[in-house]
Structures are given as structure tokens and as C-alpha cells.
Amino acid sequence: MLAMLAKEPAHGYELRARMRDALGPLGESMNAGQIYVALARLGKAGLVTSERADGLPDRPDRRVYALTPVGQQRVAGWLAEVSWPKPDLTEFHLKLVAAAAGRLADPVALVDAQRREVLRRLRDTQRAALDRSVDPVAGVLLEGVVLRLRADLEWLEACERMWTGRDRNGRKAEA
């Protein structure tokens, strides 16, 4: 969101429109409230300033938001940093280990539950990509999300193989 303000100051609704344009169908779920809450937090953190547009009542959607110098730096740093969002594989893996070791749950059932969720997301994303009205630029983002989710499914398959085998071999993982 900060990066969206880097170009020029904007009203909250303009900012929301910029985000939606950039994200395509993935931005549909973002509501105005979330934008204003986030802007308020960024303001408290000193990354964003705002001033009332002249002659308009003081409502959040009438304020113009801009980056502070600190905010500018944050955006520059964000652009330069090499990181890639990832699902927390380690946490899920630990869940499987703990579930098997403590007999808290069947790890394969946990894998099934996780797969249902990933499959649901993949289905939604691929359906969005099937829509012929999707802008090709937003389509590339959707393709990336689908590829990621397919990789997650493959990994869940590997988890399933592992824990199905363990089960058959008398739960070696307890040791």
C-alpha cells in the first residue's frame, strides 16, 4: 500500500482503486474499511501523513494521504529486498510430527484437511483466470498463484506418502 502512494498522494478511494487495478480479481475482496484502518496504522507509525482537502467535510475518504520521508525509505527498502512470501511449511510439518508423536490426531487427516483448503484456493484462482475478461497482466499474477498452490499440493502429497508409510510401519515417528 505504501508503494501505491509512492507515485503521488491520493485519497483513500483512489488508493483502493490503484490496489484493485494492480491485483485484478485478487483485489476484489479488499474493502474500503481495511484500507482506512491500514492508513490509520501507517499514520501512527509515522510512515504516512494526511491532510484534509480544502472545503470538504473531515471524513476519511476526503483526506489526501502522502508518504513521509520515513515512508519513502521504507518503500525503497521493500523494493530492494529479495523476499518471497511463502506458506509456513515448517509450522505445518511440526503439526504433523507432533500429531503423530503424541497421537493427537491422524497426520494424514491433517494433510487431507490442508489439501481441501489449498484445492479450494486453487479452484477459485483458476476459475478467475478462466474468465475471458481478465486483463492479461492480472492473468499473469493468477498463473503465478496457481503454480504456487500446485507446488503446495505436490508437497502435501509427499507429506501424505511419508505419514501413510509411517502409519503402516507401526508409527516409527514415536521414537
Add this chain to the structure above:
Amino acid sequence: MTGSMALRARGLTKRYGSHNALVRAVDEVDLDVPVGQTLAIMGPSGCGKSTLLHLLGGLQRPTDGQVWLAGRRVDTMSERALARLRRDGVGFVFQSFHLMDELTAVENVELAALLAGRSPGRARRRAMGLLDRVGLADRAAHLPSALSGGQRQRVAIARALSNEPLVVLADEPTGNLDSAATLEILRLFEELHAAGQTLVVVTHDARIAAVADRVISMRDGAFADDNKFAGTVYDGRR
């Protein structure tokens, strides 16, 4: 009881090998596929999903259990009746297309109708109509070698529809396709679904889930999970 079911299986089992090295490729599967449903069966290679598809389509006979296609018992049919069923009742789509290289697109599509005894004129008209439906009317005279992978698979789908099958069975239909061609096939499946065609796809490609009403996960020859999605896939927007 089986009236609205395109496919029905009870206790369906296929075993290979003998006592020492017995493989249960399909292990007591029960399945009901309502008319018009698009069902995806997913699972790792070796989970038995292709064997299951072969049992459902009469390409292989089960070791045990029963299969009905539109209420007709399949597993006990004579070879002759089974051959007719495979020709007229079921449309098959394969990963590697299985088109005849020497025949043009339209000749590939009309072949099934000619074998079923339709007149050449009727078979040609129907084949052209089907190629139009899959968006390839202008490629009718091309040999498969002059078509892209996605186009070849669409020809194969047109051929599968040739004899108005009760059910289309597809085995990894997007397995050999890039992402653009996969989109074409998904859109085509979506259109078939909207037209009420019953479709069963076994696949490793989770993108098929985008056009399915239901996704079954298979493991060691049995169903591990059965996801039904609310509503129909076709939402009238396209």
C-alpha cells in the same frame, strides 16, 4: 435407483498379480456420478485412478464388484456388447491424444461415426459441427502434425463427442499441454458441463478442479476424500 446416475459402481475391485505380490489397483470402490456432473479424480501416480477409469469405461474388466452405465450393467457384458458400448456410450480422451496421424482433423472426428454405421454425409456434417464447437472449424483439413498440442486435444475431444456419449472419460487430458493450451481445454470442459455433458477426469493436474463440481482424492486404490463444491460451475457469466 440408477435412473439419474450416469455411472454407478459398487465394491469395484481390480487386483493384479498373485498371493505373494498382490496389488490392489482398485480396492472396493463405491461411486455414484449423477447425470451432468463433472467429476475429477485426483491422486499420485500409481494410486489406481487410471485403472478405475478403465473399469468404468469397459476397457478392463474388474476382478470383483459391479459397474452400471446409465443403469446398464457393464461388468458382465459380452465382449461384443462391450465393444459397442465403448464405441457409442462412452467418449474417451487420453493424455497423448491418440489421433490417427494420416487422417485430417475432420477425418479423425468422423471416423467414430462411420464405424458406428452413420452415412458418410451425415458423419462429415456432424464432425464439422463438432470441430466448430471446439473452435477448430478452420483447421478441419489439417493433419494432426500441423496442429498444436492444445488443438490436437480439442480434436480428440470432438471425436469423443462424436456418438453423443452418455459419459466422457478423460485420462490426464492436460498432461502434455502448456498453460495456455490447458486454459483452452478447461474452457471447453466448462462449456461441455454447461451443455449437461457428464464428464469424469482422472488427473494429477489440480487445475481441473476449477471446472469440477466434485473432486475425489484417491490413495492406494481407494477414495480418501470426496469434495463436493456448492452450486454448478457454470455461472452464466461467460
